[in-house]
Amino acid sequence: MIIRTFFKYCILSAAGLLLYGATGNAQTLSLSLHDAVSLAIRHNRALKAAGIDVRIAQEQRKVARSLSLPSAGIGAQYAHYFDLPVFFGLGETDDKNKVPYSRFGGRDQFTAALSASYPVYNPAARPSQREAQLQEKASRSSYAAKEINISAAVKRTYLGILVLNERLKLQYESLQRNNKALQDARSLLAQGRALRVDTLRAYTTVKNLEPDMLRLNKAIEVGKLQLTTLIGIDTVQDVILTDSLLHPDAITIPGEAAVYETAKANRPDLQQLNLNRQIRGQGIALAKARRLPVVSLVGQYQLQTQAHRFDFFNASWPAASFAGAQVTVPLFSGSSNLAKIRQARLSYEQSGIQLTDAYEQLKTEVRQVVANLQETFERMQTQEQVKTTAAESYTIVQYRYQKGVTSRLELTDAELALTTAQLNYLEAVYDYLSARIELDRTTGKQ
Structure with a gap:
């Protein structure tokens, strides 16, 4: 019994410390969502590697220019x-x-x-210079695409941690309500006014909540580790999220055609595929120039x-x-020049197929994103109403139970329905905000 009480005290203490933002690590970093995205753009390792690719392409332009000097x-x-x-x-x-x-x-x-x-x-100078110039643009497009994807990943991770914090808070409140119910059941059992099964049911509910809180705490730790890795800062450093999870404002859901045209015009990865096709075209000219x-x-x-x-x-x-x-x-090179020309033409044909396939996949992606945005918005609105109804129902049942009109089982069911509705609402908010992030990523918006 002493061990169980100590275990419960440790769980409650950890939850309370997390709710009030206390931490045992002296190295802490307060982060808003905007700060997290800005730090990721500056320090993310994948972006730094992509930036080096841009610089390599710039040096390659100098190499190509030297053919005319x-x-x-x-x-x-x-x-x-x-x-x-x-x-x-x-x-x-x-x-x-x-x-x-x-x-x-x-x-x-x-x-x-x-x-x-x-x-x-x-004859190889001009196509080589043009190819190097296009390669630099393609490298910049690749960098922009990685920047958008990393920004979206940071937003989703940050949002996920906020949701986990809210879930932990709800679990803590539920644990408090069920602990109160367990104390009442034990008191009534001692007075002979309640059945032993009510006490066992309340005890089981409390014990089922304790592992969930431990799981949420570990999930928050892992989420913060993922966030610091994406940002590119020291993973030993603890972070405190300064933004809070609020009910999101409704937005006008755009049509599929508008989203498709915006994505087709702004997506850096699609621009990169188009540039790759132009690079393959210069490859044909360069292969032909070797015969002159x-x-x-x-x-x-x-x-x-x-x-x-x-x-x-x-x-x-x-x-x-x-x-x-x-x-x-050049008179004869073992037919290698002719083979290189054919190879360049096949690469050009392949890049055209890849570009067409990317546009077709974009149509499917746009339809999925718009459908998810509509579905999550409607589900969030519904879950908000369910949460309000469940809170009113719990208040009524609790009052009736205090007056001795209803049973402990009905109060337990009402508490479970309230907790479930609150958790479902959190999930709906997360899904809706994630769908908005995915919409921005699909349209090429950072």
Whole structure:
């Protein structure tokens, strides 16, 4: 009996501390819903990774731009000959069938050259630049889509914690009412004015509520952990939610056609699919460009010398330079260029199928979102009326029980109906607000 009393006291104390916002952790963070979304946009790890993708795409644009810009390089070469260099055509030989040769020059040779090239005509430059530009836009669209999804996840998680807090509060109030009922039943049983079965029923109800409160407390802890993970802050830090769950205002439920057109125009993921299709189109142009010639202007300035025993300071440094044009014509590459063109066309066709499929799925998604919004709003209105009726019924039955007109069983049923109606109303509010969040996510609204 002492253990059970201590167990009950621990549960009531934990619930009371939670209701009044007390916490044993010194590191706390007060969060409103707006603050939670703002922190998630700044610190969420998935968003940070998506932001790096945007920066990578920006650097890729610079790489593509370099195909149209001149390039220059400096090269140097040193060689040591163990025997003097050979020059054929000079010297004498006894055998007329052999080409004469001589050895002269320095054993140490050094050459330095400055080379420059400017692509006058590179057919791959423009499609590469266009592809990189589209890829950057696609990366930004991907980032915006992740931002919308994470914002919606933060809102749902925040809302879920608020609902759990309200459920815990209702369970605590129900536990108090049932504890009072248990005390009355025990008192009446001791006076011989009640049956033992009434006391057992009240005791069973109290004990059934205690595990629910523990489960709700654990669910709140897990919900806060999920919220801090989404926000991107230290999971050791405890959070206090400053917003409260209020009866939501009614909104005008839009039609399916308006929602579909808004989503089609604003959804970043759909924009990304459209950009991917354009990228595949540039891939075809780029594959075709590999079969065309490349024309470049080239030039070089070269210094070279030969010396003995590394005495380059006293050696001669004659210079040579040239400028000209270079044409590179791809003739045959093992049919790889033709295969790449076909591959690019298939990718373009595939992206078109994916875009069409996404639009068709959007129609189904829009219909589901609008239907959920209508259903949850009507259910919330109904559950609000049921909750009010159940509260009035409990008040009447409680008064009748105090006057000895009705039985304990009827009061217990009325209390259970009140708790059930309150919980159902909370569930309806959560479903309705979740449907509104899903509507904003579907239409591309953050």
